[in-house]
Amino acid sequence: QIQLQESGPGLVKPSETLSLICTVSRGSVTSYYWSWIRQPPGKGLEWIGCLYNSGSTNYNPSLESRVTISVDTSKNQFSLRLNSVTAADTAVYYCAGAAYYYYYAMDVWGQGTTVTVSS
Amino acid sequence: EILLTQSPGTLSLSPGERATLSCRASQSVSSHSLAWYQQKPGQAPRLLIYGAFSRATGIPDTFSGSGSGTDFTLTISRLEPEDSAVYYCQQYGSSPQWTFGQGTKVEIK
Numbered sequence: 001q002i003q004l005q006e007s008g009p010g011l012v013k014p015s016e017t018l019s020l021i022c023t024v025s026r027g028s029v030t031s032y033y034w035s036w037i038r039q040p041p042g043k044g045l046e047w048i049g050c051l052y053n054s055g056s057t058n059y060n061p062s063l064e065s066r067v068t069i070s071v072d073t074s075k076n077q078f079s080l081r082l083n084s085v086t087a088a089d090t091a092v093y094y095c096a097g098a099a100y101y102y103y104y105a106m107d108v109w110g111q112g113t114t115v116t117v118s119s
Numbered sequence: 120e121i122l123l124t125q126s127p128g129t130l131s132l133s134p135g136e137r138a139t140l141s142c143r144a145s146q147s148v149s150s151h152s153l154a155w156y157q158q159k160p161g162q163a164p165r166l167l168i169y170g171a172f173s174r175a176t177g178i179p180d181t182f183s184g185s186g187s188g189t190d191f192t193l194t195i196s197r198l199e200p201e202d203s204a205v206y207y208c209q210q211y212g213s214s215p216q217w218t219f220g221q222g223t224k225v226e227i228k
Contacts, residue, residue, distance in 0.1 A: 035217065044220075044221045044222045045158075045207055045219040045222075047216065047218065050216070058214050058215055096163075098211070102166070102170075103151045103154075103170045104211045105154035105170075105175075105209065106154075107166045107169075107176075109164060109165070
């Protein structure tokens, strides 16, 4: 069973860049469609963007101008960068994987990491 | 962009009762693209149903999905205390992209 683990700073200053890494274990980073999802406190889930076919990306149009998702196959990791953050970017950030045999539903999730944007 | 609207916002039922959760899409979607998730406080979402009808590995048969076109339903046939959670529907688009509904909170009395 593939396992995911998010890592990165829990506190980011306004206007700076949020950077998170998702490490894939017991599987290959090339085998799934990988996404980042976030959940502001007390609110619902928002898809941020995805990495697929070992390097292609697609992003939520509402965040596209500030988001970059990339892969490091040598480390079996993929990463999220979100520029020019504000308090509205405070959330729990999850990485998740979707496979074709689940019709690309997300069957693998990390535990989530809390990121607070504050000076 | 497809929007997903879930209803009701909150469902309060007793153990053993049947829960019916609705997810309506703003335009017709493929049944293959519709999934349901369960999220308990402090936990990541867990996949329950994919392809509108199919249960994910390890999901009990008290959970079932149905629907087509714009209207989809998650049914919990006999509620247990551990079913208290927020339930989200999700649609996968071929860009690829994913959209979540706003969630339905199920409370067990």
